[in-house]
Amino acid sequence: MGLDHTDVLVIGAGAGGAAVAWRLATAGIQVTCLEQGGWVDYAQVPSFGQDWELARQTTHHPNPNIRRLPVDYPIDDTDAAIKPLLYNAVGGSTIHWGAHFPRLRPSDFRVRSLDGVADDWPISYADLAPFYDENDRIMGVAGLAGDPGNPPRPKRPMPPLPLGRGAEVMAGAFDRLGWHWWPSDVAINTIAYGAGRGVCNHCGPCDLGCPVKARSSTDVTYWPLALNAGARLITGARVFEIETDPTGRPVGAAWYDAEGTVQRIGADVVILAANGIGTPRLMLLSTSSRFPNGLANDTGLVGKRLMHHPTGMVTGVFDEPLDGFKGPFACSILCQEFYETDPARDFVRGYQMQLVRSDGPLGTACGGYLPRVPWGAGHHDAFLEVFGRTASLTVTTEDLPREENRVELHPTLTDSFGVPAPKMIYSLDRNTQAMIRHGIASATRAFQEAGAIRILPQDLVVQAGFHLMGTARMGDDRDTAVVDGLCRAHAADNLMVVDGSVFVTVGALNPTPTIQAVALRAAEALIRDRRQIRPGAARSAA
Amino acid sequence: MITDSLRAALETLLPGDGRFPGAAAIDLVDRMSGIDHLHPAVAIASKHLPADMADRSASERTRLLQAWETDDPEGFGGFVIAAYSAYYTHPTVLAAIEAATGYAARPPQPAGYALAPFDDAVVAVPRRHGKRWRDT
Numbered sequence: 001m002g003l004d005h006t007d008v009l010v011i012g013a014g015a016g017g018a019a020v021a022w023r024l025a026t027a028g029i030q031v032t033c034l035e036q037g038g039w040v041d042y043a044q045v046p047s048f049g050q051d052w053e054l055a056r057q058t059t060h061h062p063n064p065n066i067r068r069l070p071v072d073y074p075i076d077d078t079d080a081a082i083k084p085l086l087y088n089a090v091g092g093s094t095i096h097w098g099a100h101f102p103r104l105r106p107s108d109f110r111v112r113s114l115d116g117v118a119d120d121w122p123i124s125y126a127d128l129a130p131f132y133d134e135n136d137r138i139m140g141v142a143g144l145a146g147d148p149g150n151p152p153r154p155k156r157p158m159p160p161l162p163l164g165r166g167a168e169v170m171a172g173a174f175d176r177l178g179w180h181w182w183p184s185d186v187a188i189n190t191i192a193y194g195a196g197r198g199v200c201n202h203c204g205p206c207d208l209g210c211p212v213k214a215r216s217s218t219d220v221t222y223w224p225l226a227l228n229a230g231a232r233l234i235t236g237a238r239v240f241e242i243e244t245d246p247t248g249r250p251v252g253a254a255w256y257d258a259e260g261t262v263q264r265i266g267a268d269v270v271i272l273a274a275n276g277i278g279t280p281r282l283m284l285l286s287t288s289s290r291f292p293n294g295l296a297n298d299t300g301l302v303g304k305r306l307m308h309h310p311t312g313m314v315t316g317v318f319d320e321p322l323d324g325f326k327g328p329f330a331c332s333i334l335c336q337e338f339y340e341t342d343p344a345r346d347f348v349r350g351y352q353m354q355l356v357r358s359d360g361p362l363g364t365a366c367g368g369y370l371p372r373v374p375w376g377a378g379h380h381d382a383f384l385e386v387f388g389r390t391a392s393l394t395v396t397t398e399d400l401p402r403e404e405n406r407v408e409l410h411p412t413l414t415d416s417f418g419v420p421a422p423k424m425i426y427s428l429d430r431n432t433q434a435m436i437r438h439g440i441a442s443a444t445r446a447f448q449e450a451g452a453i454r455i456l457p458q459d460l461v462v463q464a465g466f467h468l469m470g471t472a473r474m475g476d477d478r479d480t481a482v483v484d485g486l487c488r489a490h491a492a493d494n495l496m497v498v499d500g501s502v503f504v505t506v507g508a509l510n511p512t513p514t515i516q517a518v519a520l521r522a523a524e525a526l527i528r529d530r531r532q533i534r535p536g537a538a539r540s541a542a
Numbered sequence: 543m544i545t546d547s548l549r550a551a552l553e554t555l556l557p558g559d560g561r562f563p564g565a566a567a568i569d570l571v572d573r574m575s576g577i578d579h580l581h582p583a584v585a586i587a588s589k590h591l592p593a594d595m596a597d598r599s600a601s602e603r604t605r606l607l608q609a610w611e612t613d614d615p616e617g618f619g620g621f622v623i624a625a626y627s628a629y630y631t632h633p634t635v636l637a638a639i640e641a642a643t644g645y646a647a648r649p650p651q652p653a654g655y656a657l658a659p660f661d662d663a664v665v666a667v668p669r670r671h672g673k674r675w676r677d678t
Contacts, residue, residue, distance in 0.1 A: 059579065105676070125678070150675055326657055361636065375556065
């Protein structure tokens with residue numbers, strides 16, 4: 001079969017798209033994936049050069065509005081309290097992620113039943129557990145089983161990362177306070193694991209792309225397996241419409257190739273995996289007489305309920321070198337002492353505190369983990385006081401869904417091909433603000449216990465829109481959800497969504513393992529029930 | 543002349559001392575002009591800075607920058623980030639940091655860094671904690 005038709009079309013080659021493409025291809029289903037970006041050339045990653053930190057601030061910044069690469073699309077974030085961070089490449093945002101790899105907890109799927117807020121998911125932790133396990137195997141996970149803070153899970157494939165001095169100091173403080181902590185599950189090789197991949201050498205800036213291929217990204221994990229199983233991946237494909245038949249049923253997609261020529265491909269099933277901004281953007285772009293407000297948008301919920309993990313940050317300055325620039329920047333230990341709802345607090349739900357290491361010289365000076373080093377006469381003394389002597393705790397909170405937080409199409413802004421750009425509208429509610437305040441107080445207490453000589457809190461990290469979720473939510477009720485529990489659109493069952501858009505609620509933990517487990521579960525269901533893939537059968541059954 | 547104004551502003555932001563070079567000593571204006579991503583911030587600064595910035599006293603230059611920071615924190619912040627971005631990736635500055643702290647003036651790869659392996663004994667206390675997650 002040529003390029004004009006495929007059984008399943010996947011749009012987006014990131015965390016969810018790669019997982020679903022691999023699983024379908026291994027089941028003998030013809031899969032084609034369209035990816036806007038290209039393959040990362042690991043011989044060219046900036047961490048080999050003296051200007052590596054400059055690249056972090058410019059060409060490799062996680063915010064596409066700062067990076068401004070030709071492959072990116074702009075995002076209007078003027079009305080957004082948190083700025084968007086995402087990447088367009090084979091591997092998607094796993095190219096620049098920190099690879100912190102926690103699972104959601106069982107309570108995260110039952111927030112309405114347990115705490116009376118938001119909505120329950122139509123699926124449970126138990127439904128996802130075998131897919132979490134399978135995903136761990138493919139991505140490769142380093143960690144330590146036996147955490148009393150989470151449901152039992154199999155022995156991790158690899159031992160935990162080295163803690164480093166900062167984590168050792170903070171672990172001792174947590175112990176003295178009686179607060180629970182545990183070494184983080186991370187998608188980073190601490191021993192040899194996976195074909196063609198190396199072992200972490202603790203260089204630090206995982207976000208620049210890992211040339212050792214120790215830090216997992218789906219271009220080095222799922223994609224080689226998927227391509228070997230027969231999946232087809234087309235890069236430089238800027239999809240601008242999901243095409244439908246007169247009944248509104250998706251029949252394929254139209255995209256611009258790298259030369260700007262319009263291409264088309266037919267498909268029996270279309271799977272969107274373009275992240276919590278890109279997916280609703282594409283659905284809203286794909287209007288028809290059946291769906292005048294965007295594809296499968298009978299509910300008007302496409303693009304709405306945008307959730308992040310609003311993040312506060314507290315940094316402790318110590319009177320000893322901690323050498324936090326050594327080791328993966330985002331990963332070491334995790335404290336979930338304040339994760340579950342406590343009626344004694346002035347907020348519902350909770351937060352995690354994740355220890356992050358420290359930056360190189362430029363990152364230290366510019367701020368991020370700590371406030372920007374002041375300019376002027378005292379600048380160099382202020383720099384030397386903090387450089388290499390800090391550790392930081394994120395206060396990663398659970399955002400609750402609100403329809404006013406949303407992604408919509410911008411009326412005038414477009415990408416370089418003239419495709420309307422998305423606009424984010426986002427603000428924090430009082431519950432989240434209270435949670436951040438509590439978290440900053442907790443993290444401050446931990447640094448006091450640890451003996452920090454200065455403690456520097458930040459209420460809200462603005463450049464922290466790394467988790468984009470909720471904009472095409474899952475649910476059993478077709479009147480209040482865009483997709484069902486198997487990620488199929490209620491309004492078109494051969495349309496699926498397998499990225500963070502489907503999250504009903506988001507917990508307070510990094511979402512990638514859950515995105516991938518949900519994608520694998522959706523793929524399994526599609527394999528089991530192939531009627532959508534045989535158009536004749538599908539149409540007669542409809 | 544705007545280049546002189548820019549040079550004076552950068553030297554006010556990042557003056558030299560016995561350990562670190564000042565912005566002028568490493569010709570930070572020239573370095574910034576060679577980095578495309580920094581041009582917008584430089585353009586904003588060029589519009590904002592008075593033409594006679596270089597002729598002002600040190601205290602007056604500081605006051606002018608403080609006033610800009612107060613009036614337009616985002617624009618000024620962009621200029622500071624751009625200045626730091628050029629300064630803290632300059633080989634002379636990195637050598638100064640190495641001399642002051644021992645941090646090696648080399649990129650992270652390919653050498654990486656050595657860290658002691660994880661020691662299971664560190665979880666002795668949390669391992670004894672009771673169950674901390676809710677059943678559903």
